[in-house]
Amino acid sequence: MAAGQAKAVFLTEYPVGTPQESQFELRDIDMPSIGEGEMLCRTVWMSVDPYMRGRMRPDVKSYIPPFALDEPLGGGAVSQVMESNISGFEPGDYVVDFAGGWKTHYVSKGDRTQKVDPNMAPLSAYLGVLGMPGLTAWAGVTQILEPKAGETIFVSGAAGAVGSVVCQLGKAKGCRVVASAGSPEKCKWLEEEAGVDVALNYKDYKNAGELAKALAKAAPDGVDCYFENVGGMHLEAALNCIAFGGRMALCGMISQYNNKEQEPGPPNLVNMIGRGVMARGFIVSEYADKAMEFAMEVAPLLAQGKIIFQESKYDALENAAQAFIGLFSGENFGKAVVRVGPDSV
Ligand SMILES: NC(=O)c1ccc[n+]([C@@H]2O[C@H](COP(=O)([O-])OP(=O)(O)OC[C@H]3O[C@@H](n4cnc5c(N)ncnc54)[C@H](OP(=O)(O)O)[C@@H]3O)[C@@H](O)[C@H]2O)c1
Known part of the structure; x- marks a missing residue:
């Protein structure tokens, strides 16, 4: 003993x-x-x-x-x-x-x-990056969003464990990546180190409308893929800017986890209909059998410095x-x- x-x-x-x-x-x-x-x-x-x-x-x-x-x-x-x-x-x-x-x-x-x-x-x-959050990011990107080179991905919670891997997988796949995070330091790292095209500090925007305006400017052809980590005004802004045939991977909604009462849903959900949007919620354990595939893709990117954390x-x-x-x-x-x-x- x-x-x-x-x-x-x-x-x-x-x-x-x-x-x-x-x-x-x-x-x-x-x-x-x-x-x-x-x-x-x-x-x-x-x-x-x-x-x-x-x-x-x-x-x-x-x-x-x-x-x-x-x-x-x-x-x-x-x-x-x-x-x-x-x-x-x-x-x-x-x-x-x-x-x-x-x-x-x-x-x-x-x-x-x-x-x-x-x-x-x-x-x-x-x-x-090589564990549960990395697998979550990889599964949402490769199994749900399936972004094509040249498409635009919007990532909320982008400087976090999951979001930062999503951003860099998006870049590795040749996408334009627009990120959202909550401080100038995080946004600087996302743009200067992690290689995203535009990082928005969501705390600079008072509401979903303001965030959507900034997102529309950063994603002039619309958001083809949205990786959702935060919920609330991020989801509403993403739905405003979602492109025709857009896909959304619903991974988490951290802005709601401490709420004492349930928040109403976004008022613009109707955009999903006319724009033919697919949204898929998921839990990482669904993809446990893909852990080897994930490691085979992400470990080399990490070793080559194409993913940093x-x-x-x-x-x-x-x-x-x-x-x-x-x-x-x-x-x-x-x-x-x-x-x-x-x-x-
Ligand atoms: N579906 C699954 O299987 C699965 C697995 C893992 C994680 N997740 C989800 O993925 C998301 C990210 O998880 P993680 O492990 O990578 O966490 P994380 O991003 O490393 O840490 C949480 C970050 O969320 C941001 N945040 C917290 N409260 C917020 C708010 N009210 N509004 C906007 N941003 C807020 C903060 O960054 P800022 O400074 O940018 O605000 C914080 O640093 C979470 O929603 C989590 O529940 C889901």
């Missing part, structure tokens, strides 16, 4: 509105021990993701069960195997799995676990709640990750 104390973060109450740090508590827990067919893992990096907010609404039916208040929170993590009773996993191996977030140690059965190579990319990248790194489990809340304030830039333990033992 591993020596030392394990720790985990618990939710003390379900947030209403924007989550508060006081609703999260770091507690000591017993160091877990393993049985047959199990391994003990030590979390190195954990991911904070917007979908976790949905797991804090026990009253809303979802594709994933709500968090329980009396159990440690969970989520994606890169971990190191410490002890193993599973063939194929040895102490020292690095793995990504769905159980290791928000805690220092945990027991894995290895069923939703993948080994990762620390020599191929920094370990934290397996939670971002930003990370907001937080240190220690004590700051995990701050990292999570930062998803909703725009404080994070790129993929938000929390270092839970050292990169190697």
Whole structure:
């Protein structure tokens, strides 16, 4: 059995509105021990993701069960195997799995676990560009939007973990890319480093009409493809500018996740009819069987520097709640990750 104390973060109450740090508590827990067919893992990096907010609404039916208040929170993590009773996993191996977030140690059965190579990319990248957000971006672009060279893609939440990969895949496919993000620094990075054609700071626009005007200028032939991460005024602006035969990949609507009441839908949905627009919502797990295809396309682009990424790194489990809340304030830039333990033992 591993020596030392394990720790985990618990939710003390379900947030209403924007989550508060006081609703999260770091507690000591017993160091877990393993049985047959199990391994003990030590979390190195954990991911904070917007979908976790949905797991804090026990009253809303979802594709994933709500968090329980009396159990440690969970989520994606890169971990190191410490002890193993599973063939194929040895102490020292690095793995990504769905159980290791928000805690220092945990027991894995290895069923939703993948080994990762620390020599191929920094370990934290397996939670971002080479992980779930990267697969989400790739699936939305290649399986739903299917952009052709010369078409225009509009991406909301463009400086984030998913959006930044969407933008760069769009450029790699020869498209004009118009991005929206929430600060001058993010827009500068999108235009000067990630290579998008125009980045709009949506905070410069008071309403959907103003944003649509700027979008129409940036996309003079219309928006052929819209990758939706934000909802609200972004969706309305995209619907104003959508081209005939446009496609929309509905990935997320983060502007609504902390709403206390449901927002009315966009008033211009009717544009979809006359313009023959296709909209498809999706969850990344639908495309789990395409993970290899994704890696074969994105890993070389990453190695060639054709895809770059930003990370907001937080240190220690004590700051995990701050990292999570930062998803909703725009404080994070790129993929938000929390270092839970050292990169190697
Ligand atoms: N369908 C799926 O399977 C799937 C999988 C992964 C993620 N998603 C969704 O994809 C979206 C992006 O996820 P991510 O992991 O890449 O997160 P992220 O973009 O790395 O982080 C969230 C960012 O969203 C922006 N944001 C937050 N509140 C906003 C608001 N009210 N209005 C406009 N922008 C706001 C902030 O950037 P700014 O500074 O630009 O405001 C923030 O940094 C989310 O909606 C998420 O739920 C869906």
